[in-house]
Amino acid sequence: MKSSFPPSRLAVGAMFFLHGLSFSSWGARIPAIKEKLGMSEFVLGTVLFAIPLGSILSSFAAPWFVERFGSRRVLTLGILLYSALLIAVGMAETLPSLVFALFIFGLSSNLVNVSVNTQALDLERVMNRSVMASLHGLWSLAGFAGAALGTLMIAFKIDPALHFSLVFLFVVVILINAQKYLLPDGRRSMEKQPFFVLPNRALIGLGGIAFLSMIAEGAMFDWSGVYFQNVIKAEPAWVGAGYAAFMSAMASVRFLADRLADRFGIDSLLKVSGLFIALGLTLSIISPSISSGIIGFLLVGAGTSSVVPLVMSQAGKASSYSPGVAIAAVSTIGFFGFLLGPPLIGWIAGISSLRVSFGLVAVLGLGISGLSHRQFAAKKV
Secondary structure (H helix, E strand, C coil): CCCCCCHHHHHHHHHHHHHHHHHHHHHHCHHHHHHHHCCCHHHHHHHHCHHHHHHHHHHHHHHHHHHHHCHHHHHHHHHHHHHHHHHHHHHCCCHHHHHHHHHHHHHHHHHHHHHHHHHHHHHHHHHCCCCHHHHHHHHHHHHHHHHHHHHHHHHCCCCHHHHHHHHHHHHHHHHHHHHHHCCCCCCCCCCCCCCCCCCCHHHHHHHHHHHHHHHHHHHHHHHHHHHHHHCCCCCHHHCCHHHHHHHHHHHHHHHHHHHHHHHHCHHHHHHHHHHHHHHHHHHHHHCCCHHHHHHHHHHHHHHHHCHHHHHHHHHCCCCCCCHHHHHHHHHHHHHHHHHHHHHHHHHHHHHCCHHHHHHHHHHHHHHHHHHHHHHHHCCCC
């Protein structure tokens, strides 16, 4: 009987974990870096835009590098660069140096994103089963690990540069042991890959599903605490409960999503995911209490958990494009939703209320279900 965890699956899973650990380690030390450079909230918001800018710009180059040099090589070098840049971020003494380091950090993040998801698609083909969602679950699990490590480093007053250096050393140790088990790229021709390819309607449709889901994700990441504080009127100790519920459900359900997709089909799971998002937000809107808020945000976490991994997996099966190009196209469209979600919530809340903003996101959850039905009914996959 074949093992469910062959060396290649463990190796690819380790790369997802290292990617998530590096990202969450940076997130945990943002307040310390803000204080170190004396940034206001407005300046910090402007500086942080360097990461998505680098990520979006590299969305054109990343698939070309993956197809030209192979996902195995690009992933190995990319994860090294990504984690090493953490040290540069921690050592930055001026705003320009921080902005530059974050820009390259964002650029290298997309190199890792495209190459690691290409490895995941190859792994699904080798294993002849869905594993994408569980691999993304390891990324989410690494988020908890990075946050916990960051809390420990803050408690012991460890400087971000030293903290990030320790993360880099951990990445190097794991990479040395895991990279030899990553999947080879011999099956693809890498000689004539164009630098830029326009996505077709099928990929745009999949990107649209990811876009709607990532608006909901962005709203939860940036506004769940504010919602519990201002709408639910939670005590300080409970302000983070909604975010914790959302993240816990997202990470947990990702480890179940592959089996559910194999049993019920990707289209059915995507439609149910959209309904969960809409139901969870509606519950938290019509009954703004701590208990209903936690249950509602658990449903939103469960709903958003599998959308992006499943869409990525489906995009990689597109016959007209290489996996790297398809993944980059869908993830770039989806990432715009992650960028648009938080400010959109704020703008609408400023005009009306935060409950109205969350109501709009609930409608977008229904949009995921509708778009998924249309996408798969038309067999645009």
